[in-house]
Amino acid sequence: MTASSTRRTTAAKSRIAAVGAIAVAGALILTGCGDQTEGGGGSSTESAKANTAPLFSKLPKKIQDAGEIKVGTNAEYAPMESVENGKIVGVDPDLAEALGKQLGVKFTFTSGSFDGLITAVNSGRYDIAMSSITDNKQRQEGLDDKGKKLGEGVDFVDYFVAGTAIYVKKGNPEGVKGIEDLCGKTAAVQRGTTYETALKDQSKKCTDAKKKAIDIESFENDTEAQTRVKSGGAAAGVNDYPVALDLSRKADGGNAFEVVGEQYDAGPFGIVLSKKNTELRDVLKEAVDAIIKDGSYQKVLDKWGAQSGAIDKAAINGGK
Structure with missing residues (x-):
């Protein structure tokens, strides 16, 4: 994780x-x-x-x-x-x-x-x-x-x-292609995970580049983070690659989420x-x-x- x-x-x-x-x-x-x-x-x-x-x-x-x-x-x-x-x-x-x-x-x-x-x-x-x-x-x-x-x-x-993966609502309404596209957007994640750290690191890169920070919403469990993405309240969620891939295949029969880009930081x-x-x-x-x-x-x-x-x-x- x-x-x-x-x-x-x-x-x-x-x-x-x-x-x-x-x-x-x-x-x-x-x-x-x-x-x-x-x-x-x-x-x-x-x-x-x-x-x-x-x-x-x-x-x-x-x-x-x-x-x-x-x-x-x-x-x-x-x-x-x-x-x-x-x-x-x-x-x-x-x-x-x-x-x-x-x-x-x-x-x-x-x-x-x-x-x-x-x-x-x-x-x-x-x-x-x-x-x-x-x-x-x-x-x-x-x-x-x-x-x-x-x-x-x-x-x-x-x-x-x-590795870490970015998943979004099916259809990718905010056009997220990778973690670098989350500057100024809201991202949902489970608290205490390595991908929460990945978001914090990326947010600093955003501000160092004079862009807006990522609005990171951390939840007690990952299901809450998923719900936030599915509802459109967050542009993306961050998770382990095999977990995100399984989620994209099975949630709502494969109609809820999609994974964008490749896994990174394996x-x-x-x-x-x-x-x-x-x-x-x-x-x-x-x-x-x-x-x-x-x-x-x-x-x-x-x-x-x-x-x-x-x-x-x-x-x-x-x-x-």
Whole structure:
């Protein structure tokens, strides 16, 4: 995801439809790997898991005993994660299911506010966050968009690549061709994302060039930003490229929005972990590499039309 607690920084069902389910579901919990055994921790159980899951023995003992990895997400980013028929679905839950087969544990997803995910990971509420979160130095070091220390940084295991996209109301009534055309116009965006930062950076470029600043309207959730664009209250919205593309294809049967221009500022999405949780971080990297190698990674991306974000190898803190 391109800004702050992320991407972000900085996604199959329509995200428009997802908002109602999210409002009702709130702290919805969904099991990503329901066929795995839950809880336990006895030696015989661990031995059985280790025999069937190649990386189980490398997990922290706490995760082995719990039989699960608690995942924080913001489920309104189809095709990456959204709510469909009361369940969290998408690229990330399906990748988590594939990872669970390597690790021998289930991934339990809980949907909450995007800009609170990193804090929730560092507080221990979640083991990881997986929600189209852009990996960048700002988040790694716990800095705000001005370089001021906000709190603890986090580590990332990078598993996908995406850039920022501009989407507009179908027909593009204000003739927006790219982010540079937003000077003096209103743009809608979700608060705490990397693309909110992208708008702020562009607005400064506008004023430096003696043009009017961008009127940036930031919302708690992205569905509100979409509604603002659809109503004509904003000339454009800014989002991750795969999310914007999915939105243009599916919202109102493809009649609500369109994407203008190409994606830019492409960067990695990462699984977020506390810097104290290096043992889990390292085995998750191994698991991502394993599902890339066995083909299950590509199958998930193909299923959701997210092939453009495929990577060849996982990385730790690969964002800039």
